[in-house]
Amino acid sequence: MPLKYNFALKNNELQRWEPRGNIERKKTTSFKEKIELLKKYIKNNPLLFYPQFATIFLVILIQILNLYPSFIVRRLKPKHEEYIFVVQRIKRIKTDIKKFKKELNDLKPNFTLITPTYLFTFYIQNSMPINIKLKKYKLNKNFFFLEAESYTLKAINEMITLLIESPIIDEKSVSIKRIKRKADKDSTFSLEIAGKILKTNIDSKEYLYNESSAFGLLEKLLRFKKTNMLLK
Numbered sequence: 001m002p003l004k005y006n007f008a009l010k011n012n013e014l015q016r017w018e019p020r021g022n023i024e025r026k027k028t029t030s031f032k033e034k035i036e037l038l039k040k041y042i043k044n045n046p047l048l049f050y051p052q053f054a055t056i057f058l059v060i061l062i063q064i065l066n067l068y069p070s071f072i073v074r075r076l077k078p079k080h081e082e083y084i085f086v087v088q089r090i091k092r093i094k095t096d097i098k099k100f101k102k103e104l105n106d107l108k109p110n111f112t113l114i115t116p117t118y119l120f121t122f123y124i125q126n127s128m129p130i131n132i133k134l135k136k137y138k139l140n141k142n143f144f145f146l147e148a149e150s151y152t153l154k155a156i157n158e159m160i161t162l163l164i165e166s167p168i169i170d171e172k173s174v175s176i177k178r179i180k181r182k183a184d185k186d187s188t189f190s191l192e193i194a195g196k197i198l199k200t201n202i203d204s205k206e207y208l209y210n211e212s213s214a215f216g217l218l219e220k221l222l223r224f225k226k227t228n229m230l231l232k
Contacts, residue, residue, distance in 0.1 A: 097231065100231070101231055104224075104227065104228060104231065107224065108228075111202055111205065111221055111224050111225075112200075112201055112202060115141070115168055115197050115198070115199070115200050116214075116217065117139060118212070118214055118217065119168055119200075119205075119208050119209075119212060119214070120139055120144065120168060120197070122212040122214075123166045123167070123168055123169075123212075124137065124146070124163075124166075126162065126166075127159055127162035127163045127166055128148075128159060128162075129150075129155045129158045129159055129162075130155075131150050131151060131152055131154075131155035132148050132149075132150045132155050132156070132158075132159050133148060133149050133150065133188075134146065134147075134148050135147045135148060135149060139197070141197065142196060142197055143194065143195065143196055143197060144169070144194065144195055144196075144197055145177075145192070145193070145194045146163075146191075146192070146193045146194075147190075147191070147192050148191050148193070149188040149189060149190050149191065150188060150189050150191070151186075151188050151189070152189075153189060156179070156189060156191055160174070160176070160193065163193065163195070167198070167204075167208060168197060168198050168200065168208070169195050169196070169197065169198060170195060170196040170197070170198050173195045173196035174193065174194075174195040175193070175194055175195065176191065176192070176193055177192040177193065177194050178190070178191070178192040179191050179192075202221065202224075202225055205217075205221055206218065206221060206222070206225075209221060
């Protein structure tokens, strides 16, 4: 009984014998024939290859389509970074300007509403005739009070006239609170006067500072005025 198993093949160095005709037939298969066989195999088994080919084709197509956008992004990246820097810089500048405006608005009443004591004392001095002695005065942002004395009513009348003509005093508000003289004819007249201080704006203050030679206050006022105009 012939054996179906060849025990000689257990040795790795041995090779199975094949007829010479089969070897020659294998060697005669050309490359072109192999390609045709491969095409035929793919055609006969489309489900094995078409999905993979379609996926590879789509990947390649997407990569090709992404080349131009990627090039544009790389080219515009420095400009984008510059834009971000400029935007952040503008934001910081706006924040600083807003903060500076707030500080400027806090100072604005000092330049637009309040009449400085310097202006009041300057015009009071100009309103005092030679024969008038100013004993004391009080001043706030709205009203003033004076106490003076003189030997003659003429000097008192002159003082009242000068006060009414003062550019920082409301002439309609000036009133004599008290005028008194002691029994002795050689004694002085004692006088108390009150009135309202006019509100002054930047333009009127500029004129008054010039007239009163308050050049330091004028310089501050002009600097504030210029800064305020720049921030509008």
